[in-house]
Amino acid sequence: xxxxxxxxxxxxxxxxxxxxxxxxxxxxxxxxxxxxxxxxxxxxxxxxxxxxxxxxxxxxxxxxxxxxxxxxxxxxxxxxxxxxxxxxxxxxxxxxxxxxxxxxxxxxxxxxxx
Amino acid sequence: xxxxxxxxxxxxxxxxxxxxxxxxxxxxxxxxxxxxxxxxxxxxxxxxxxxxxxxxxxxxxxxxxxxxxxxxxxxxxxxxxxxxxxxxxxxxxxxxxxxxxxxxxx
Numbered sequence: 001x002x003x004x005x006x007x008x009x010x011x012x013x014x015x016x017x018x019x020x021x022x023x024x025x026x027x028x029x030x031x032x033x034x035x036x037x038x039x040x041x042x043x044x045x046x047x048x049x050x051x052x053x054x055x056x057x058x059x060x061x062x063x064x065x066x067x068x069x070x071x072x073x074x075x076x077x078x079x080x081x082x083x084x085x086x087x088x089x090x091x092x093x094x095x096x097x098x099x100x101x102x103x104x105x106x107x108x109x110x111x112x113x114x
Numbered sequence: 115x116x117x118x119x120x121x122x123x124x125x126x127x128x129x130x131x132x133x134x135x136x137x138x139x140x141x142x143x144x145x146x147x148x149x150x151x152x153x154x155x156x157x158x159x160x161x162x163x164x165x166x167x168x169x170x171x172x173x174x175x176x177x178x179x180x181x182x183x184x185x186x187x188x189x190x191x192x193x194x195x196x197x198x199x200x201x202x203x204x205x206x207x208x209x210x211x212x213x214x215x216x217x218x219x220x
Contacts, residue, residue, distance in 0.1 A: 033208055040122070042212035043158070043202065058208070090157055099207040100146045105157035 002027045004106035006091050012112045013081055021076045021109050023091030031094040032074040033058070033103070034066065036087040043090065049074055050097040081113040117141060120203050120211035128219055133190040135214045137203030140184070147179055147186045148204040152213065158202055162188065193218045 004025045013019055025032065034046040035058075045058030049068040063085055065077040074093075078085060088110050092103040119138045127133045135149075146165055150158035162177040164170045164186065170177045176189040186205075190197055198218045203211040 035210075040212060043210040045208045048208065094207060101207060102148060102160050102163055103158075103204075103207060105159070108155075108157050 002104070004091055004093055004104050006089075006106035006109050008109060009107060010110050012114065014114050015082055016080050019078050019081060019111075021078075021089060021091075021111070023074045023076065023106060024072050025074075025091075025093040025104070026072065027093060027095070027104065028071065029093035029095050029104070030071070030097045031099045031101075032068070033092045033094070033099070034064070034074070034076045035090045035092065036060065036085075037090060037108075038087050046076070046089075048099060050099070081111075083113045085111065086113050087111060116211070117209050118203055118205050118211040120201075120214045122212055123215040124217050125214055126217045126219060127193050129193060129195060131193050133193050133197065133216055133218070135188040135190075135201050135203075135216070136185060137187065137205075137211050138185045139203075139205045139209075141205065141209075142181075142184065144181075144205045146206055147177070148207070149175075149177060149186075149188045150202040150204060152200045152202055154200075161201075190216070195220055 033048040035043045044060045047066040049055045091106040149162045152158040164177040164179045174191045178187045200213040200215045202213045
């Protein structure tokens with residue numbers, strides 16, 4: 001089954017404790033993104049990757065890191081989480097390298113930073 | 115000004131009626147437009163994509179694009195309670211509006 005998976009689905013952590021949210025897709029898509037979704041603000045792109053070893057900042061990159069060592073995986077790293085990073089996070093993949101196509105979303109990770 | 119604007123709603127429609135959702139965008143060079151449906155606590159799923167001016171129909175859904183006026187709309191005909199969700203407009207792929215919440219009342 002074609003899908004995007006994310007882990008963990010739910011995470012409660014404390015300020016400053018490094019964490020990683022994994023994302024994997026099995027559709028051989030070049031383009032992958034991370035979004036956060038907050039009430040009233042919609043989906044905002046954090047980082048994106050057009051291909052292996054190519055990553056770039058989206059609209060709200062502060063406090064986040066990503067890497068793209070393999071085509072299928074695109075982990076999101078919070079080196080020192082803060083309460084304002086409490087949000088619902090989605091990973092998405094898209095065919096092609098422009099990002100201008102349909103996006104396939106993972107199930108989401110609900111993060112709470114205390 | 116946001117790049118993609120939507121009325122947040124809620125848009126309340128009776129069952130069987132037509133729900134009309136609108137989205138405006140700022141980048142005149144945009145070529146690809148998408149409507150996603152998102153149920154509460156779930157991930158967005160694609161309903162329609164549209165790339166050319168005019169209408170595109172798929173079942174009960176019709177997307178309308180007017181590049182000159184920089185808006186894209188979604189019509190839901192014969193609205194069902196299961197259509198109650200938030201509808202997200204996306205432009206160029208990663209630029210999303212804030213979403214319109216739709217409530218279909220039996």
